Amino acid sequence: MSFSSSSSVSCTLSWKSSSLFLQLGFLSGRRNGVSASPPRKFPSHNLPRASSSSPPSASGNRFIVEGMGLHNTAGPKGHQAVAYLSRSDMSVHFNYLLLVKAARGDPVSRPPAWMMRQAGRYMAVYRKLAEKYPSFRERSETTDLIVEISLQPWEAFHPDGVIIFSDILTPLPAFGVPFDIEEVRGPVIQTPLRSEEGLKALHPIDLEKLHFVGESLRILRQEVRGQAAILGFVGAPWTIATYVVEGGTTRTYTTIKSMCHTAPHVLRALLSHLTRAISDYIVFQVKSGADCIQIFDSWGGQLPPNMWEQWSKPYIEEIVSLVRTQCPGTPLVLYINGNGGFLERMKGTGVDVIGLDWTVDMADGRKRLGSGISIQGNVDPASLFSPLPALTDEIKRVVKCAGPRGHILNLGHGVLVGTPEEAVAHFFDVARSLKFDTLSEDHLMEEPKLVV
Numbered sequence: 001m002s003f004s005s006s007s008s009v010s011c012t013l014s015w016k017s018s019s020l021f022l023q024l025g026f027l028s029g030r031r032n033g034v035s036a037s038p039p040r041k042f043p044s045h046n047l048p049r050a051s052s053s054s055p056p057s058a059s060g061n062r063f064i065v066e067g068m069g070l071h072n073t074a075g076p077k078g079h080q081a082v083a084y085l086s087r088s089d090m091s092v093h094f095n096y097l098l099l100v101k102a103a104r105g106d107p108v109s110r111p112p113a114w115m116m117r118q119a120g121r122y123m124a125v126y127r128k129l130a131e132k133y134p135s136f137r138e139r140s141e142t143t144d145l146i147v148e149i150s151l152q153p154w155e156a157f158h159p160d161g162v163i164i165f166s167d168i169l170t171p172l173p174a175f176g177v178p179f180d181i182e183e184v185r186g187p188v189i190q191t192p193l194r195s196e197e198g199l200k201a202l203h204p205i206d207l208e209k210l211h212f213v214g215e216s217l218r219i220l221r222q223e224v225r226g227q228a229a230i231l232g233f234v235g236a237p238w239t240i241a242t243y244v245v246e247g248g249t250t251r252t253y254t255t256i257k258s259m260c261h262t263a264p265h266v267l268r269a270l271l272s273h274l275t276r277a278i279s280d281y282i283v284f285q286v287k288s289g290a291d292c293i294q295i296f297d298s299w300g301g302q303l304p305p306n307m308w309e310q311w312s313k314p315y316i317e318e319i320v321s322l323v324r325t326q327c328p329g330t331p332l333v334l335y336i337n338g339n340g341g342f343l344e345r346m347k348g349t350g351v352d353v354i355g356l357d358w359t360v361d362m363a364d365g366r367k368r369l370g371s372g373i374s375i376q377g378n379v380d381p382a383s384l385f386s387p388l389p390a391l392t393d394e395i396k397r398v399v400k401c402a403g404p405r406g407h408i409l410n411l412g413h414g415v416l417v418g419t420p421e422e423a424v425a426h427f428f429d430v431a432r433s434l435k436f437d438t439l440s441e442d443h444l445m446e447e448p449k450l451v452v
Helices: 017-023 088-098 098-104 123-134 136-140 142-158 207-224 237-246 254-262 264-288 305-312 313-325 341-347 363-367 380-387 387-402 423-432
Strands: 062-067 080-087 161-163 180-182 186-190 229-235 294-295 332-335 351-354 374-379 407-411
Touching: 062 229, 098 229, 098 294, 098 374, 098 407, 123 142, 136 142, 136 180, 142 161, 142 207, 207 229, 207 264, 229 237, 229 264, 237 254, 237 264, 237 294, 237 313, 254 264, 254 305, 264 294, 264 313, 294 313, 305 313, 305 341, 313 332, 341 363, 363 374, 363 387, 374 380, 374 387, 380 387, 380 423, 387 407, 387 423
Parallel strands: 161 229, 229 294, 294 332, 332 351, 351 374, 374 407
Antiparallel strands: 062 080, 180 186
């Protein structure tokens, strides 16, 4: 696998000390790595704001973790506690997270699980909040709302990954592409970029304009307390370019596909600019607290495979290379909607995990990709509308086909609107009930089996 050893983590990270000690299991009140008490309900719209002007600090190979309000430690509550971690110590955190271990292909006791579109309209609590705050831009660009929405499925279902509530288009204004979201049309870019003149509006990404993303990730990391991986995400350059060139959502992609032939120099310049901006955005998310990043090339599947090789893959490869230099310990996941004809090509990008959509047979996907890379997926989202016993059988089938190492259980696409919350809860209950054979030092070379 292309995943670098976690003993060489170069991204500077910051946690509250109390959160860190919980992550490493040093505080009391834990049983088998899980908090004995339920997670604290985060108060709506009254969240602390992390300072975007004070980046996490580091000195040489030693990381500083600052926090307040440690419990079960000497000193009064509110005492400023400072802990120093070496690079080797930092690897403990990465090893602790089940999802990160599976992304690396390390042995795990069970498959970790999360869902794409995990927070959203299928949840009654989200719909109620959306009635109060009808603007999607407001919900996805306001720190307290982002945190509250991101934590809704965590508090309800306790997945192994908590993904920030955001959108792949969120960073566009930060590098010169303003957009709106209309109720019927969805995202709208009033001035599509289709010429050299349009390129002049682009500029390097201004991460200060995305402070709400960094603040939200830091708060989420504190709230989840190391009991799940914090997930960030970005859109791949080709997918982002489809919106920028087409002016919004499209079903045909005719304008951008024609541009591959009529103005290839403009499209290459746009994709190169997006590549740099997205790379910086990934590093920003990791430094703010993301343990893992998913790259959505959602519309890459709209290209013929040979065109994807030319117009999408090289830019994803460059992102992987750039991010690796600054964040070698952070797993990168690549997902393409309709990726059955792309699996081997996706593997060539150098990412750590390939997400399979539900149209790919999991056993066939594992065979084609081999055991040297992790995979994610790929239960059909419609299965969550089936009777619960049938959903159980489908989850077990997918897990068995994926194999006991290097698999993150997920859907093959996002949670569908109208999905019963009971089915989502059942999905995660089944995932937690699955066990692989106990792994000991004497049996690490043996392939564990699923115990059902």
